[in-house]
Amino acid sequence: MNARAATAASSPGRRAPRLLVGAAILVALAAVVPVAYLAVRALSADEAARALAPLSTTIGLAWDTAVLAFGVVVATLVVGVPLAWLVVRTDLPWRRFWGLAASLPLVIPSFVAALALLGAFAPRGLLQELLEPLGVDRLPEVTGYWGALVALTLATYPYVYLLAAAGLRGVDPSAEEAARSLGARPGAVFWRVTLPALRPSLAAASLLVALYVLSDFGVVSLMGYSTLTTAIYVRYESLLALEAAAILALALVALALLVVFAASRWRTRGAVYRSTPGAGRAARVVELGAWRWPALAYCSLVVGLFLVLPVGVLVWWSVSADPITGRADVAWSAAAGSAGVATATALIAALVVLPAAFLSWRHPSSLSRWLERLTLLPSALPGIAVALALVFVGARLGSPIYGSLGLLVAAYVIRFMPYGLASTRASLDAVSPRLEEAARSLGRRPLGATTAVVLPLARSGVLAGAALVFLSTLKELPATLLLKPIGFETLATEIWKGTSIGAFSAVAPSALLLIAIAAPLVYLLSWRNAWELGAAE
Amino acid sequence: MRKIAVSALLVVLGALALTAAAATAPGQTTSLTIYSGREERLVKPIMDRFTKETGIELKIRYASSSALATALVEEGRNSPADIYWSQEPGLLGLVSARGLLARLPQKTVGKVSTRFSTPSRRWVGTSARSRVLVYNTNELRPNELPQSVWGLTNAKWKGKIAVAPTNASFQAFLGATISLFGEARVRGWLEGLKANGVRFYPSNTNVVQAVGRGDVQVGLVNHYYLYNVLADTPNLPVRNYWFRDGDPGNLVLAAGVGIVSSTQKSSTAQRFVDFLLSKTAQRMIARGVGAAEYPLVKGVPRRPGLPALTAIKGPKYNLGRLSADIAPAVRLLIEEGFIR
Numbered sequence: 001m002n003a004r005a006a007t008a009a010s011s012p013g014r015r016a017p018r019l020l021v022g023a024a025i026l027v028a029l030a031a032v033v034p035v036a037y038l039a040v041r042a043l044s045a046d047e048a049a050r051a052l053a054p055l056s057t058t059i060g061l062a063w064d065t066a067v068l069a070f071g072v073v074v075a076t077l078v079v080g081v082p083l084a085w086l087v088v089r090t091d092l093p094w095r096r097f098w099g100l101a102a103s104l105p106l107v108i109p110s111f112v113a114a115l116a117l118l119g120a121f122a123p124r125g126l127l128q129e130l131l132e133p134l135g136v137d138r139l140p141e142v143t144g145y146w147g148a149l150v151a152l153t154l155a156t157y158p159y160v161y162l163l164a165a166a167g168l169r170g171v172d173p174s175a176e177e178a179a180r181s182l183g184a185r186p187g188a189v190f191w192r193v194t195l196p197a198l199r200p201s202l203a204a205a206s207l208l209v210a211l212y213v214l215s216d217f218g219v220v221s222l223m224g225y226s227t228l229t230t231a232i233y234v235r236y237e238s239l240l241a242l243e244a245a246a247i248l249a250l251a252l253v254a255l256a257l258l259v260v261f262a263a264s265r266w267r268t269r270g271a272v273y274r275s276t277p278g279a280g281r282a283a284r285v286v287e288l289g290a291w292r293w294p295a296l297a298y299c300s301l302v303v304g305l306f307l308v309l310p311v312g313v314l315v316w317w318s319v320s321a322d323p324i325t326g327r328a329d330v331a332w333s334a335a336a337g338s339a340g341v342a343t344a345t346a347l348i349a350a351l352v353v354l355p356a357a358f359l360s361w362r363h364p365s366s367l368s369r370w371l372e373r374l375t376l377l378p379s380a381l382p383g384i385a386v387a388l389a390l391v392f393v394g395a396r397l398g399s400p401i402y403g404s405l406g407l408l409v410a411a412y413v414i415r416f417m418p419y420g421l422a423s424t425r426a427s428l429d430a431v432s433p434r435l436e437e438a439a440r441s442l443g444r445r446p447l448g449a450t451t452a453v454v455l456p457l458a459r460s461g462v463l464a465g466a467a468l469v470f471l472s473t474l475k476e477l478p479a480t481l482l483l484k485p486i487g488f489e490t491l492a493t494e495i496w497k498g499t500s501i502g503a504f505s506a507v508a509p510s511a512l513l514l515i516a517i518a519a520p521l522v523y524l525l526s527w528r529n530a531w532e533l534g535a536a537e
Numbered sequence: 538m539r540k541i542a543v544s545a546l547l548v549v550l551g552a553l554a555l556t557a558a559a560a561t562a563p564g565q566t567t568s569l570t571i572y573s574g575r576e577e578r579l580v581k582p583i584m585d586r587f588t589k590e591t592g593i594e595l596k597i598r599y600a601s602s603s604a605l606a607t608a609l610v611e612e613g614r615n616s617p618a619d620i621y622w623s624q625e626p627g628l629l630g631l632v633s634a635r636g637l638l639a640r641l642p643q644k645t646v647g648k649v650s651t652r653f654s655t656p657s658r659r660w661v662g663t664s665a666r667s668r669v670l671v672y673n674t675n676e677l678r679p680n681e682l683p684q685s686v687w688g689l690t691n692a693k694w695k696g697k698i699a700v701a702p703t704n705a706s707f708q709a710f711l712g713a714t715i716s717l718f719g720e721a722r723v724r725g726w727l728e729g730l731k732a733n734g735v736r737f738y739p740s741n742t743n744v745v746q747a748v749g750r751g752d753v754q755v756g757l758v759n760h761y762y763l764y765n766v767l768a769d770t771p772n773l774p775v776r777n778y779w780f781r782d783g784d785p786g787n788l789v790l791a792a793g794v795g796i797v798s799s800t801q802k803s804s805t806a807q808r809f810v811d812f813l814l815s816k817t818a819q820r821m822i823a824r825g826v827g828a829a830e831y832p833l834v835k836g837v838p839r840r841p842g843l844p845a846l847t848a849i850k851g852p853k854y855n856l857g858r859l860s861a862d863i864a865p866a867v868r869l870l871i872e873e874g875f876i877r
Contacts, residue, residue: 048864051871052867052868054871236604236607237603237703240607240863240864241867395608395611397615398614487597
């Protein structure tokens with residue numbers, strides 16, 4: 001790619017169009033300015049405000065947040081990597097099924113998973129009812145740190161599974177064969193050859209997981225585990241302490257950037273390369289023999305706990321009447337709200353990242369690289385920080401911007417456009433700039449050449465990016481709570497409202513509906529992929 | 538492909554236009570924007586009744602009273618709000634201290650005892666509520682309960698107490714107590730509760746439910762949450778208990794309303810305030826389904842079974858002071874780890 005980019009850059013007479021540069025700069029500014037304003041407010045906080053976010057509290061919260069993120073990363077690796085290895089490398093029975101089932105929890109928003117786990121494990125909850133005849137009268141309490149860890153692992157291990165599975169298929173088997181021929185036992189081969197080769201995939205997956213945990217608000221609130229996000233929300237919601245919230249938000253952003261830095265170090269340290277280019281040969285299939293039974297038990301446990309249990313609880317709640325309100329309704333208007341904002345966000349995000357993606361592909365320069373980086377920055381910005389920044393900016397601007405749906409969509413776009421950019425950029429990399437040049441030489445104007453030749457080729461990446469943005473918007477909670485206009489609800493806020501008054505089962509149908517809306521998108525993004533991975537011999 | 542690109546662009550522009558239209562659509566009928574710190578499920582019938590009687594459409598932003606006070610301060614003159622209806626007088630005082638509440642006519646404020654308004658007439662009480670201790674009637678009898686809220690630090694309550702530290706009424710109680718008894722004594726009390734393994738819940742409703750389930754045995758809340766929870770689960774073994782006369786744990790608070798000074802619709806906003814003080818609304822506040830607050834207007838009876846408001850002997854405390862007393866309470870709660 002670099003070589004191609006270099007030739008593109010060196011083509012004579014190819015100055016980047018001013019309009020495009022201007023548009024890309026505007027988008028990058030939109031990504032950065034709100035957070036800069038947040039920083040200004042945090043740093044200019046007076047003593048009274050600082051007293052509500054004292055240094056010891058901030059450090060303590062940052063520590064607890066980091067400990068949770070670390071725990072979830074470890075847990076997702078422990079769950080996801082063996083699963084990927086079993087599905088990709090062994091003769092495990094029903095591999096297609098396991099491959100599919102392992103990625104399915106992606107459709108369950110993490111706070112819904114938390115809700116279901118709380119319901120399942122609660123005293124006199126579903127599990128106890130089922131297990132009572134077997135003499136089980138006490139279940140472990142799934143709350144606090146461990147509750148949050150389980151719910152977040154459930155929601156994020158599919159990332160590790162999918163990336164590890166893809167990585168395993170890409171590992172050059174000749175290194176493993178060499179190790180074996182030199183007398184290494186299978187275990188040693190896995191630890192010393194296969195796993196190091198997987199490091200880039202695992203680093204990328206761990207980064208995704210860690211950033212997810214840092215931004216999470218729903219799970220930790222429901223589980224009663226205090227992190228920076230809950231502390232920010234409490235200050236905004238209950239303590240008249242907007243500036244103290246800004247201080248903590250800044251700490252959260254710093255923590256996220258630290259994680260990004262650590263992941264990039266981990267990814268590049270001791271890199272392992274293929275010795276042969278291209279697809280190469282498939283790795284030898286490991287025969288499990290009698291080990292297939294524990295392997296199957298392991299897969300069943302993961303799928304049972306992370307998929308069957310939460311969905312089962314939601315279905316059970318939906319069909320049985322709510323003991324408190326006696327009814328269980330789907331909030332259809334909230335569903336329309338969710339679908340509406342998610343569609344708008346996906347379309348706008350797909351569109352606004354085009355200038356930066358196109359510039360960095362077609363006109364690489366330090367400017368275009370910086371624009372790309374700045375536009376990618378919000379992927380490390382927790383939603384609550386972006387929302388808080390827009391509360392500050394919006395309140396200054398007043399109506400009609402403040403309190404409008406537009407401001408909420410703006411927050412979503414800023415927060416999620418990095419997904420669109422990364423995906424679009426990746427698909428553009430596969431398009432040769434020569435094609436565009438050919439179109440130009442045949443008389444197409446620059447814009448025409450791009451729309452007629454380049455965009456159709458990059459379509460899959462643009463669409464995948466839009467789908468990912470749609471999905472993320474659908475599940476977003478904290479920014480929505482802070483910025484939603486009067487009278488506007490999404491399924492996420494509707495579910496949240498129900499949980500805050502303890503009406504868990506009343507919101508189960510809405511939660512199932514949210515899953516149903518997300519499912520086709522997740523199918524587009526990963527099931528097909530997982531299916532192919534699972535099916536590959 | 539160009540067609541696709543163009544149509545995609547049109548869709549985006551359409552979506553943007555819809556978004557903008559939704560944001561700025563001017564009300565065809567008269568409308569009011571209400572910032573309601575009172576919970577939707579408690580006050581929705583009252584809001585609906587107002588619209589039905591007057592034809593005035595209400596746009597209601599439901600959030601915690603604190604979040605709305607923060608929003609009003611941050612928005613300043615840009616605020617879209619016409620009315621601020623708050624759970625707590627302290628927050629009304631705080632907003633009015635920034636010059637964000639308009640003066641109400643004497644005729645309106647005069648309907649309510651001076652105990653539940655301020656001389657500057659920036660807000661008026663809409664209902665009164667008392668702080669209480671709720672207890673589990675299966676586990677405890679009233680004569681086993683402490684005479685004073687200070688007594689909860691006694692080791693016999695270890696692991697049995699619940700509070701809702703982020704709740705504005707709890708903060709108001711704490712602020713008033715700091716103002717009356719000094720910060721050191723309240724800090725000591727909080728530390729005593731912590732030593733007793735006090736459990737934190739996100740809301741008063743959660744506290745009452747936890748006491749009813751037996752997770753804890755006593756909890757500090759406002760008196761009407763009991764009736765609200767009993768409306769859904771009538772057999773829950775929970776009741777209210779008042780401490781001895783003059784105890785800070787019996788503090789009587791008020792919910793109140795003010796007109797936002799930047800409003801362009803003062804006369805319509807005035808109608809809303811007057812409606813809240815009408816017999817119709819006061820009756821709904823006092824005796825609606827699950828409602829049990831004290832009405833503040835003459836001629837509206839309280840819910841049967843409640844002691845008379847005048848019979849509740851709280852500490853001697855002027856609610857007008859609360860706006861200054863909340864901040865120390867919040868700081869103390871953070872310093873003592875009740876809120877992180």
